[in-house]
Amino acid sequence: MKTVKPKFRNSHHIYQDIKESIIKLEIPPGAKIDETLLQEKYNTSRTPIRECLQRLVYDKLIYIVPRKGTFVTQVDIKEFKHIFEVKVVLEGLAGDLVIKRAGDFEKKTIYELLTNTRSVLEKGDYNELISLDQEFHKKIREFSRNTELEEILDNYNLKATRFWYYTLDEVPEMEGFLKDFEEFYRCMENKDSEKGKKILSDHVIRFVEYIKYKLL
Numbered sequence: 001m002k003t004v005k006p007k008f009r010n011s012h013h014i015y016q017d018i019k020e021s022i023i024k025l026e027i028p029p030g031a032k033i034d035e036t037l038l039q040e041k042y043n044t045s046r047t048p049i050r051e052c053l054q055r056l057v058y059d060k061l062i063y064i065v066p067r068k069g070t071f072v073t074q075v076d077i078k079e080f081k082h083i084f085e086v087k088v089v090l091e092g093l094a095g096d097l098v099i100k101r102a103g104d105f106e107k108k109t110i111y112e113l114l115t116n117t118r119s120v121l122e123k124g125d126y127n128e129l130i131s132l133d134q135e136f137h138k139k140i141r142e143f144s145r146n147t148e149l150e151e152i153l154d155n156y157n158l159k160a161t162r163f164w165y166y167t168l169d170e171v172p173e174m175e176g177f178l179k180d181f182e183e184f185y186r187c188m189e190n191k192d193s194e195k196g197k198k199i200l201s202d203h204v205i206r207f208v209e210y211i212k213y214k215l216l
Contacts, residue, residue: 011048014038015055022061022072023162033062033070059155061162075166079159084208087156090149091137092201095184097144099193106143110185113139117178130164136181140200163211176206 018038021027038049053070056062060079064070098106113136120128137157141150180203187196 011044011051014042014044014048015052017042018052019056019059019061019158022056023158023165025162025165027072029072029074029166031072033072035070059158061158075162080163080211083156083159084204087153087160088201088204088208090153090156091140091204092197094140094144094146094149094153095187095200096193096197097146097149098140099188099191099196101145102143102188106139107185107188109139109143110136110181110188114178114181114185117181121175121178130161133177134161160207167211177203180206 018027027033033053035046035049035053038052039046042049053062053064057064060073062070062072113132117129117132117136120132134157137153141153141157144150180199184196184199187193187199
């Protein structure tokens with residue numbers, strides 16, 4: 001009896017899965033996208049796949065060349081520079097808003113993330129550390145309670161994560177990143193928004209310096 005592949009629930013889940021594959025370089029920079037293979041993989045028709053690809057074009061993760069096909073964008077150092085010139089300011093702004101607006105729930109959530117990160121750091125699980133780092137920034141964006149800021153940083157974050165994976169040939173020194181999160185939590189406790197803003201801006205700068213060291 002022939003096994004029937006399960007369908008993904010909707011085009012959004014297909015989009016998320018393809019996007020994650022590009023971010024993690026499972027679909028490498030420069031690769032050609034085969035729509036037929038995607039239809040087979042996700043057991044769906046052409047229309048949902050086309051919808052997903054259009055969203056990925058908007059994300060600047062793929063591009064279309066007429067009569068030649070659809071390709072994954074290259075990792076661009078110039079784009080990296082432009083992204084982080086903006087990100088360093090906006091991450092600080094998000095941190096400032098979080099500290100001004102956070103309640104007990106937000107503090108508890110960040111504290112639990114810190115606990116998990118410390119545990120994973122001791123195990124040396126680098127991929128899980130990346131996930132936790134991204135979860136921390138996701139919560140900061142969410143807890144800023146500014147949907148415009150959250151949307152902009154969401155887009156920058158997925159590109160920043162791609163740079164993480166692009167330089168993934170050795171484990172960087174992660175202790176400093178964890179200390180940034182711990183200091184930010186103390187700022188939440190003390191309602192010190194100015195210091196919290198600086199901590200997150202400096203955190204992004206430290207990340208930029210690491211990526212520049214790996215790329216240049």
